[in-house]
Amino acid sequence: MTYQWNDIRVFLAVARAETLSAAGRILKVDPATVGRRVARLEQSLGAPLFAKSSLGYALTDAGMRLMEQAQRIENEMAGLSLDIGGQGTLLKGQIRIGAPDGCANFILPQVCAAISDRHPDLDIQIVALPRVVNLSKREVDMAIAVSPPTTRRLSVQRLADYNLYLAASKEYLKQHNTVKRLSDLKEHRFVGYIADMIFDKELDYLSEIGIERVSLASNSVSVQFNLLRTGAGVGIVHGFALPFAQNIERVLPEVFSLRRSFYLIRHNDNCRIDRMNRFADDLVSSIRLEIDRLDREA
Numbered sequence: 001m002t003y004q005w006n007d008i009r010v011f012l013a014v015a016r017a018e019t020l021s022a023a024g025r026i027l028k029v030d031p032a033t034v035g036r037r038v039a040r041l042e043q044s045l046g047a048p049l050f051a052k053s054s055l056g057y058a059l060t061d062a063g064m065r066l067m068e069q070a071q072r073i074e075n076e077m078a079g080l081s082l083d084i085g086g087q088g089t090l091l092k093g094q095i096r097i098g099a100p101d102g103c104a105n106f107i108l109p110q111v112c113a114a115i116s117d118r119h120p121d122l123d124i125q126i127v128a129l130p131r132v133v134n135l136s137k138r139e140v141d142m143a144i145a146v147s148p149p150t151t152r153r154l155s156v157q158r159l160a161d162y163n164l165y166l167a168a169s170k171e172y173l174k175q176h177n178t179v180k181r182l183s184d185l186k187e188h189r190f191v192g193y194i195a196d197m198i199f200d201k202e203l204d205y206l207s208e209i210g211i212e213r214v215s216l217a218s219n220s221v222s223v224q225f226n227l228l229r230t231g232a233g234v235g236i237v238h239g240f241a242l243p244f245a246q247n248i249e250r251v252l253p254e255v256f257s258l259r260r261s262f263y264l265i266r267h268n269d270n271c272r273i274d275r276m277n278r279f280a281d282d283l284v285s286s287i288r289l290e291i292d293r294l295d296r297e298a
Contacts, residue, residue: 008070010037011049015067018056071141072269091119095279097126098140102221103262104128106241106294111286115279122279142266142280146202155271157264157280160288163239163295164205164258166251172231179234179251182209189215191227191235202260205236209256240294262287 013023013034020031020038027034042049049063059067074093099108104126112124127140148156166185173179177187192206192214206214216232218224221241228235229245236258242248264284270276 005073007037007041008073010034011041011063011066012070012074014038014050014057015059015063015070018058020057090121091275091279092121093275094123094125095142095276096140097124097283098143099126099128100144100146100221101128102238102241103144105222106238106244107287107290111283111290114286115282118282141270141276142264142283145200145263145265146260147200148263149265153268155266155268157266157284159262159264159284160291161259161261162291164236164260165239165242165253166209166234166256167228167237167242167248168234168251169228169231169245169247170249171247172228172233173249173251175231182252182256185209185211185234189233191216191224191233193217193224194219205258208258239298240291242298243294 010023010027013026014020017023017026020034024031024034038050045062045066047062048060049066050057051060097108097112105128108126112126116122116124144159148158166179168179168188177184179185179188190206190211190213192211193203194217195214197219198204206212216227218227221238224235225237225241225245225248227233228237228248234251237248237250242250264280266276266280
């Protein structure tokens with residue numbers, strides 16, 4: 001079936017915003033017009049694209065199938081000017097990246113700001129989630145993860161390695177017993193993940209040091225980091241986060257550290273789009289450089 005680009009734009013706006021009013025603000029039209037356009041598209045397809053409820057608009061199975069085609073059309077439209085203008089053309093349009101909140105908070109802001117400087121007409125959106133981003137639902141154009149997926153429908157690229165350390169604030173360490181060995185950690189208040197909300201086995205750090213109780217827990221790396229910064233206890237910190245809090249220092253770095261990796265994950269059809277490939281290349285090289293820079297400052 002042939003789709004009108006304007007109808008696809010309306011469909012994508014509603015799918016992403018999940019309400020007519022929010023989609024109307026994105027499209028700069030009134031919600032009633034958005035609703036009519038959606039109804040017209042549903043009528044032409046002969047299937048409901050959204051399940052409507054008091055909570056908003058959720059994609060139906062038919063809507064999910066259209067979402068895959070719609071995003072492909074959107075990417076092709078955004079890359080059209082690049083195909084005409086050649087490889088040297090500045091990137092335009094919107095690209096959405098999903099990432100675990102540690103990467104999203106401590107690495108992507110400066111990386112994406114620099115890419116934006118190089119491509120001022122490009123809109124970059126960072127989705128920071130303490131869970132695995134759902135690429136199959138097209139929540140994002142590409143995602144950063146701490147474990148590579150196994151499905152063949154996705155392209156996986158090892159992005160960069162990073163280090164994790166035991167850490168605490170200088171004030172906390174002055175006020176509590178010295179940590180001379182790993183067994184001493186049982187005498188300290190520990191900061192970490194909520195056990196039943198750990199979304200990836202690579203984040204199950206505490207089992208490696210025998211910690212059974214987490215007195216202060218969060219599903220967010222950033223919250224854990226701020227707890228440590230305020231002197232709440234001992235926890236595990238990304239090495240690239242240490243330069244953002246000068247009062248946090250590593251604990252037993254010669255005895256304990258962990259090595260983990262980030263992976264860039266994309267749909268295979270995303271890899272056939274020049275605009276996405278150029279952005280991904282820039283993102284990968286920039287993240288590697290930024291992690292190296294932050295490691296040197298840690």
